[in-house]
Amino acid sequence: MTPYEALGGAPVLREFTQRFYALMDELPEAKACRDIHPKDLTRSEEKLFEFLSGWLGGPPLFTEKYGPPMLRRRHFPAKIGTAEADGWLLCFRQAWGEVMRDHKLGEALLPQVEALGRHMINQS
Template sequence: MSMTPYEAIGGEPVLRTLTKRFYALMDTLPEAKACRDIHPKDMTRSEEKLFEYLSGWLGGPPLFTDKYGHPMLRRRHLPAKIGTEEADGWLLCFRQAWNEVVTDKALGDALLPQVEALGRHMINV
C-alpha cells in the first residue's frame, strides 16, 4: 500500500511547519503584499484553516470538511477581490514554503502544478 502525500511529507508536524512558514512569508515578502492586504491583521485563523484544508487535500484527516463541510474554495473566497497579483503572491509564498519544508522533490513536482491551478482558479476580478 502506498503512502498518501500527507504521510509522505511527514504528517501533522511537517504540515504545521509548512503552513506556519507560508504565513510568515506572506507577512514578509514584498511580492506578497497584495495577497497579505486581503487577509485579516491576525492570520491565526487563516493559518489554521489552511492547515485543516491541506490535511484532507493531502490525504490526511479531513479536518476542514469535518468542521465546515465541502471546501467550495472559490465561493468562500468571493468576498475578497483576488486578481493576478494576489494569486501570484499566494503562490509564491506557497511554493517557497513547500520547497523549504518538504524534502520530497518528486512529490512537489506532482502536487505543485495542482496548487498552481487552484491558485489561478481563485482569481475573481
C-alpha cells in the same frame, strides 16, 4: 502511502503552513495577497492546515468543521486578482521548497496548487 504521510504528517504540514504565512508578512511581492487577509493570520493558517490535511489524504479536518471546501465560493468575498494569486503562489512555492523534503511529491502537487491558485482569481 498518501501525500500527507509522505510529507511527514501533521508536524511537517504545520511547519509548512506556519512558514507560508510568515512569508506572506515577509515578502514584498506578497503584499497584495497579504492585504486581503486579516491582520491576525492565526485563523487563516489553521484553515489552510485543515484544508491541506484532507486534500493531501490525511484527516479531513476542514470538511469535518466547515463542510465541503468550495474554495472559490468561500473566497469570492475577497477581491482576488493576478497580483493576489501570484503572491499566494509565491509564498506556497517558497514555503514548500524550504520545508518539504520530498521533491518528487512537490513535482506532482505544485502544478495542482498552481491551477487552484489561478482558479481563485475573481477580478480582472
